[in-house]
Amino acid sequence: SAVISQKPSRDICQRGTSLTIQCQVDSQVTMMFWYRQQPGQSLTLIATANQGSEATYESGFVIDKFPISRPNLTFSTLTVSNMSPEDSSIYLCSVEGVPQGARYNEQFFGPGTRLTVL
Amino acid sequence: GQQLNQSPQSMFIQEGEDVSMNCTSSSIFNTWLWYKQDPGEGPVLLIALYKAGELTSNGRLTAQFGITRKDSFLNISASIPSDVGIYFCAGLYNFNKFYFGSGTKLNVKP
Numbered sequence: 358s359a360v361i362s363q364k365p366s367r368d369i370c371q372r373g374t375s376l377t378i379q380c381q382v383d384s385q386v387t388m389m390f391w392y393r394q395q396p397g398q399s400l401t402l403i404a405t406a407n408q409g410s411e412a413t414y415e416s417g418f419v420i421d422k423f424p425i426s427r428p429n430l431t432f433s434t435l436t437v438s439n440m441s442p443e444d445s446s447i448y449l450c451s452v453e454g455v456p457q458g459a460r461y462n463e464q465f466f467g468p469g470t471r472l473t474v475l
Numbered sequence: 476g477q478q479l480n481q482s483p484q485s486m487f488i489q490e491g492e493d494v495s496m497n498c499t500s501s502s503i504f505n506t507w508l509w510y511k512q513d514p515g516e517g518p519v520l521l522i523a524l525y526k527a528g529e530l531t532s533n534g535r536l537t538a539q540f541g542i543t544r545k546d547s548f549l550n551i552s553a554s555i556p557s558d559v560g561i562y563f564c565a566g567l568y569n570f571n572k573f574y575f576g577s578g579t580k581l582n583v584k585p
Contacts (some may be wrong), residue, residue: 399578400563400578416476429492449517462506466510468517469515
């Protein structure tokens with residue numbers, strides 16, 4: 358599977374500020390995704406990060422709040438803007454369609470970024 | 476969105492016991508994945524299933540893609556303390572998007 362890293366691994370932020378989370382993959386991938394996992398909950402897809410075009414957002418998530426960049430096939434960022442305590446979650450990036458034997462429909466996750474908003 | 480009902484929500488078992496958990500839905504899924512998540516980590520893919528009826532093993536783990544394509548189960552045999560964690564199922568709907576179950580929290584008593 359791919360090696361996926363995220364920065365930062367955790368952060369504590371003040372209300373009203375913004376945080377940019379980075380996701381780096383060790384190989385080129387077509388599909389990258391951003392998920393949110395609220396405490397004790399399952400994973401919710403925020404958006405699909407498309408290389409060379411705008412991200413595709415799921416219902417309930419908007420670009421102004423969660424702007425995403427995907428400048429190349431190995432990197433993406435998610436910004437959580439104008440944060441409130443309700444944004445406290447784990448944010449996970451995932452990739453699909455990784456070479457080296459993985460099948461297209463398998464998703465692999467990064468270690469996550471644990472965000473606490475005060 | 477599609478609903479995946481994962482059960483049980485949590486389990487407390489003795490080391491050495493077998494464990495079974497499942498995911499069901501009213502919708503048909505094209506792929507079923509099973510993940511394990513340890514505290515402070517991202518989910519790790521355990522098993523992937525692609526065809527109705529498919530039965531796949533990974534060490535002490537066995538998972539099956541239900542014949543109706545609306546369900547899947549995961550069995551863990553002879554549990555050990557390092558099996559502790561949260562297990563998630565994920566189903567690929569319409570070859571387009573993954574939906575995740577709510578998770579099964581497994582506790583193993585030595």
